[in-house]
Amino acid sequence: MDPVVVVRGVAKVFDDPKRGVVEALKDVSFACRPGRIFGLLGPNGAGKTTMLRILATTLSPTRGSVVIDGVDVASDPQRARRRMGFLSGVAGLYERSTARELVGFFGELHGMSPSAIRERIDVLASLLSMGSFLDMPCGKLSDGQRQKVRLARVLVHDPPVLILDEATATLDVLVADEVMRFIESERARGKCIIFSTHVMGEVERLCDDILVVHRGAVLFGGTREALAGDGRVADAFLALLRSAAAADAASGEGAR
């Protein structure tokens, strides 16, 4: 199947007033296919959030191109945003809106009709077990319930591409498992899912393809099997990072 997300030679340079010019991404390329979960891995500061924000069109790449479901994000960011759902790790909720109002509001932004929004909310409430708190203000929900509302928000328009940044952080084991099962079901529906996490267990369970970034550069890109073989992803990931750190130290870059 043709890739739904195609990233070619993306670089991002920030002119940081304190740190000077920072090269957050260096020539990153990858492609994600429908019906697969693409894991974006890397230590803190590797450039994962920058890459995800470029995919979400809130940052623009200094060089390179990103195409989502046939739409170039640089030339038509609004149309690109209609084709994706982005769940950021720091996303908040409107505390005084009920879950139903919040999800409905984002449906309106996506140009959905009131009846389509009603139907979609019913479907999502059933899929994510939200029926008991759908009409409660978000400010009164537990962490797990809030995360389900966030998921419903990004799924309201049923986009072909899902970008999930730290989707299970702050969740207890039970809710995290529920969320992961939901992600698996979306994969089964043919969604292309880009998934970023620090929890290697989730990578083992969910990811089909993996991209490892370190200091803005790609260390590895390929299938989970190609990265870890029969072993654990966590071990292969750590080995990659250690060898990269050693190379940096040898070249003097580590002192940066």
Next chain:
Amino acid sequence: MNPSVILAILRRELRDVLRDRRTLITNFVMPIVFYPLLMIGMATLGKAERDRLDSTTLPVVVREEGRVLAAFDPASPSGGFAARLAEDKRLVPTSPADPDAALKSGDVLAIIDVPGDLAKRVREGVATDVAVTLFTSDPLSGEVSDAVERAVTAYRGGIAPLNRKVVDLSPPNERGAAILGGILGIILVTFALSATLLPAIDLVAGEKERGTLEALLISPASRTDIVLGKFLTVLVVATASTAVSLGSLAFSMNSMLSGLDTAVPVEISMTPLQFASIFLALVLVASLFAALGLAVSAFARSFKEAQTWLGPLMFVSFPLCFLAMPQTATLHAFACVPLTNVALLVKDMLRGQAQAFDVALVIVEMSVLAAVALAWTISLFRREDVIFREGGVPLFRRDETRRTPPATAALLAVFAAFVVGLQAGPKLLAWHPAAAIVGSQVAFFLAGVVLWKATTASGIGWIGSKPAARHVGAGVCIGLGGLLFNAQMHALRSAWFPGSSGLEDVLSKALESVVSLGVPMAFLLIAVLPGIAEETLFRGSVQPAFGTRRRWVGIVVSAVAFGVIHIVPEQILSATILGLLLGWLRASTGSLIPCMVAHVVNNGLTVLAATAAPGLAPAVGEGAFPGLSGATTRAVCLAVSAVLLAAGVGLARARVAPAPRDG
């Protein structure tokens, strides 16, 4: 209670506060710098206002036993008191046929009734009143009343029972308007400020902090839609909140005033027009604050940071409100000063003294400022270094790829130059016409250059390409042809609509005054300076701001702006026509030099005509050409003008054969 723990917490918190530069600047540096400046500014303004009042004449009627005195007559029975009144040189005794009618029409400010046997009564200690009949709703009534009080005090000396008795003829509603008008505008601005900032901060900085803004930015809503939606929210909330506050205040004041057992009843009421104008003023000021509030909070990373940054807005707003406080401050004097003009608009509307032009100027200026602030906010929402700000970022950032200024900035530059010209022009003109010309041209030139330099990265790009000789020739032809054509238009206009706005006469006198400096100086001031400065702003910077795809929009907008800044109604059309010709020339040749040449030729010939035949020149500038009369002359001139313009067009568009290549 553990003192050591309390001290430890105090030390930590203080250390934290002292490390926060923004708090230090807002809470310590700004007050140290700002309040002395505020006091100096208010003292200077107060003195200027006092000087103005001290030089204002106060026409009054002085009656002695019902007999009007033509002058302060020391020989009259109440001569001693008249002498005291005469000590205030501003009081001018007048003797209208019907003093009461003159008072009602505003020809005199007060009628002072003095008993004929005043001296005897005072000597004998008989309780006596000097009655001052006036309209307290008139801003100058207080000056007359105070002058009479001073005269009474000086005349009675010791403890003689002589008093001033004020008889106020203002109807209760005008009295109420005078009281309310003085404070309502100021309250409106301050209420609108406080009602706007909190929602503006919450909707942007608050949302950033709560993590809900990013979700909105990732939705298909455009940045413009997001900003406009938030702007309207703030506007509606602030307007409703301020309207409720003002309504409650007015109701409370009315209840309080009507409950007072006073000899002079006061009533607060409004006509629908006054109500509508106050509501409009509220919407204008809330729009500006809403847009500024959103812009500043877009920079902030948190609610607290936005609050700190918006502090200076209050520091600036309050003094501008204070400017409207003096009873005698009028909208006409401050029509171009933002916020002050809104407060004064309310005051003058309530007093029924607002002039249509001043009201229009306030509406246009405040709308332009709000629109610019809104455009700035939208541009900030498009900047990722602002939305995902981690450290300091510049408030304004020049786009290094931009080759021409943004259209919004261009319109703001024109508006700023227009407002400065309108405010400072008359003062400079009163000093010397040459100063007015130099001042306005410097303002135009700076507006054009600053606009270009601040927003683009293309050096002196407003000049465009190096012109070919034929392009310069095109400039000469269009300058001459445009002058002849406009002269005919001017002559026709004078024939069909013989009236004059009066401003044209003022400018004719100014022209004579400049010509009296000598032809070279007049040529420099009227031809060369405008040729360089006005072209730099209008054809050099404003026109290119609309881009090549909207070429005609740029030509028309810059031409209309060029017409409007000529202010004199008789000149606006001819200047706009010349602006269209020059705009086309700029677009066709790609160079500003031919436009400058055309402008200098056009204005230079006006100078030469005025020098050669002074008195015949019907006006200054592009619309003037002397000595034309008769249909034949007009037809010939129009034909010559058409030939010259056609030649100019031909020269500007002519293609040059490429030079043969060597080899």
